[in-house]
Amino acid sequence: MAYETKLALFFRDTIKIARIFDSFYDIRMQPRIRLRDILISVFLMPYWGLKALLQLDILLRTPQMLRLFRCPKKKKVVVSDTTIARVLSWLDPQDSRKALLAPLPTLNNEGLLQLRLTPKGPTRRLGVIDGSQMGGHYLVAALLCGQLNYPVVVEPCKGRGHEQKTTQKLLPIIHQMLGPAAPKLWLFDALYFNHTIFRIVGEQNAHLLIKYSPHEDDEENKLFRDVLEDAKRLFAANTPAIDPVEQSHGFDTNRWCAWSMKKTSAEFAGYPVNIFLLQEEYPKRKKNTHTETWIITTDLSLEFEEAREAAHLRWQIENNEFKRLSHLAGTKTFYFKDPRPFFTMLHLFCLALAVFDAFFAILHRNEAASKALMQGCKFTWKSAFSQMWWHYQDAFDYAVSAGI
Numbered sequence: 001m002a003y004e005t006k007l008a009l010f011f012r013d014t015i016k017i018a019r020i021f022d023s024f025y026d027i028r029m030q031p032r033i034r035l036r037d038i039l040i041s042v043f044l045m046p047y048w049g050l051k052a053l054l055q056l057d058i059l060l061r062t063p064q065m066l067r068l069f070r071c072p073k074k075k076k077v078v079v080s081d082t083t084i085a086r087v088l089s090w091l092d093p094q095d096s097r098k099a100l101l102a103p104l105p106t107l108n109n110e111g112l113l114q115l116r117l118t119p120k121g122p123t124r125r126l127g128v129i130d131g132s133q134m135g136g137h138y139l140v141a142a143l144l145c146g147q148l149n150y151p152v153v154v155e156p157c158k159g160r161g162h163e164q165k166t167t168q169k170l171l172p173i174i175h176q177m178l179g180p181a182a183p184k185l186w187l188f189d190a191l192y193f194n195h196t197i198f199r200i201v202g203e204q205n206a207h208l209l210i211k212y213s214p215h216e217d218d219e220e221n222k223l224f225r226d227v228l229e230d231a232k233r234l235f236a237a238n239t240p241a242i243d244p245v246e247q248s249h250g251f252d253t254n255r256w257c258a259w260s261m262k263k264t265s266a267e268f269a270g271y272p273v274n275i276f277l278l279q280e281e282y283p284k285r286k287k288n289t290h291t292e293t294w295i296i297t298t299d300l301s302l303e304f305e306e307a308r309e310a311a312h313l314r315w316q317i318e319n320n321e322f323k324r325l326s327h328l329a330g331t332k333t334f335y336f337k338d339p340r341p342f343f344t345m346l347h348l349f350c351l352a353l354a355v356f357d358a359f360f361a362i363l364h365r366n367e368a369a370s371k372a373l374m375q376g377c378k379f380t381w382k383s384a385f386s387q388m389w390w391h392y393q394d395a396f397d398y399a400v401s402a403g404i
Contacts, residue, residue, distance in 0.1 A: 010359045017043075017355070020102045024095045033079050037069050038087050041079060042345060046352045051330025057081035088341030096347035101152060101177070103351070107358055108181040113146040117306040117313075126310065127183030128317040129170070129192075131163035134331040135342040140166045142174050143317040144183065148357035151321055151350040152178065156339050168196055175204040185209060185299055187314040193227075198269040198298070207299035211311040214292060227268055228294055231275045235262050248304035255312075257282045261304045271298050276307050325349055 011017040021036040021043075028035075041060060050056050059065060060078040069078045107113055114123040126145040131138065140163055142153040153174055157166045175182045186201055190212035201208045212228075235245060249260040258281045266273055276295040283289065295311050302310065326332035329349050336342035 006363070007359055010362070011355070014106060015103050015355050015358070020099050020351075023098065023102075025092055027090055033083065035087070038079050038084055039348065041069075042084060042088075043348045043352050046325070046328040046349055047356065049328060051328075052334055053081035053084055056084070085341060088344050089338060091341075091344050093340060093344055093347075096344040100154070100347045100351050100354075103355060103358065104150075104152065104178065104181055107148070107150060107354070110358070110362065112148050112358055112361055113144050113150060113181050115146045117309040118303070121303065121306050124306075125182065125184045126187060126313060127174075127185070128187045128314060129167050130189070130317045130322075131157055131160075131166075132318075132322045133160075134322070134325070134346065136335040136337070137339050137342055138162070139343075139346075140170060141317060141321065142170065143321055144178075144181065145187070145313055145316050148354065148361045149316055149320050150354045150357075151317075154343065154346055154350055156343060164192060164194070164197070167192065168200055171197075171200050171204065175206070182206070185297075185310065187211075187310060189314065193296070195269040198271055202271060202298070207297065209295060209297040209299065209302070209307070209310050209314075211314050212294045212296075214294075227266065227296070228275065230266065231264050231277070231294075234264055235277055250305065252280075255280075255282070256284055259308060261308060263304065265300075268296070272300065273298055274300055274302065274307075276304070278308055278311065321350075321353070324353065328353075 017040075018036065021039045024035055024039060026035045041056060045051075045056060048056075048059065050059065057077065057080055060069075060080075061076060065078050066075060071078055111123075114125055116123055128143045128145055129140065130143075131140045133139070138157040138159050140153075140155055140157045141151055144150040144152055153170060155166065155170060157163055171186075182204070184206050186206060186208045188197065188208060188210045190210060192208075193210050193212070197208065246263040247261065248263075249258070251258050260279050262277045264275050266275055273296050276297075278293040278295060280291045280293075281289060282291070293311060295307050297307060297310075322331075325346075331346065331349065336345075
């Protein structure tokens with residue numbers, strides 16, 4: 001079976017994408033263009049690599065797209081960019097929030113929302129929260145970091161410096177909203193090192209891990225530095241009068257670096273914590289060949305390698321979501337004065353990333369199918385879709401018809 005067909009069947013039968021789009025409320029009395037067609041055209045923008053509604057308008061005027069959406073012969077465009085912008089402005093943002101969460105039970109049942117930090121370690125539910133600026137608006141996003149990256153929450157934020165307050169409000173809501181899929185280990189940077197975050201995460205029966213690099217030092221990290229002082233003195237001491245410090249080291253063949261770690265314990269905000277000092281050497285780098293990172297976690301079960309891998313995963317939301325959204329859909333470059341249409345569109349983009357990632361994650365379970373699709377290429381969205389590009393007609397036909 002062609003991969004385009006598999007993708008369409010995955011959309012239709014597994015994710016039930018048509019049902020998701022049909023759940024949006026249409027305020028129009030006599031619509032000439034189906035709301036589902038408008039939504040799926042926006043949903044597929046990251047797939048097509050379109051970074052503006054005008055680019056989408058141009059594509060939707062081609063004969064191929066007119067046939068694909070089964071438009072009448074005299075029609076010149078599936079839906080114009082002005083119509084899309086107008087529809088996005090009156091869509092209820094709550095509908096797009098529900099749409100983003102719709103695949104959650106399916107992806108959870110498939111085991112895609114859990115991850116082993118080390119090959120022999122236990123599966124863990126990881127979450128990352130961070131702020132960003134897109135489309136001229138500040139936002140806070142929550143990412144489930146499993147076998148795929150699933151952005152489950154993308155909410156507006158008042159502005160830079162308000163990320164913590166927004167996160168504090170969102171954490172209990174996210175925990176209740178996700179149910180069994182809620183993360184058991186949240187990954188933060190040093191700005192979130194405070195009593196309130198520790199308390200809120202603890203109340204959700206979850207743990208947290210915070211990473212801090214000395215080159216990120218600023219006044220807001222003073223509390224973190226104070227907690228590290230005893231650990232610094234202990235690690236620096238070299239005397240038999242002090243109990244030996246737990247240590248570990250190894251070589252990471254994926255990142256091509258040698259690493260060493262030291263560990264001790266302490267207490268903060270009434271919670272026992274483990275403190276790790278991670279040092280890494282990257283011989284192939286021209287800059288930053290030596291890095292030093294402090295890691296604090298309330299999850300005392302984390303082994304050395306697990307803590308190190310979790311600290312690296314802290315950047316998944318920036319590197320694999322924010323930057324990827326910008327690369328595929330131009331979220332960093334276009335501007336929306338009104339936050340309502342922007343966040344509705346962003347929810348659809350995040351839904352697209354989640355379901356396409358889920359499709360490829362499931363496909364990778366079959367080693368032969370995965371190798372046949374990639375044909376020796378390193379996996380990226382671009383290289384994966386380029387293999388489907390040879391079946392241009394069928395690829396778009398199957399992808400769109402799954403939602404029609």
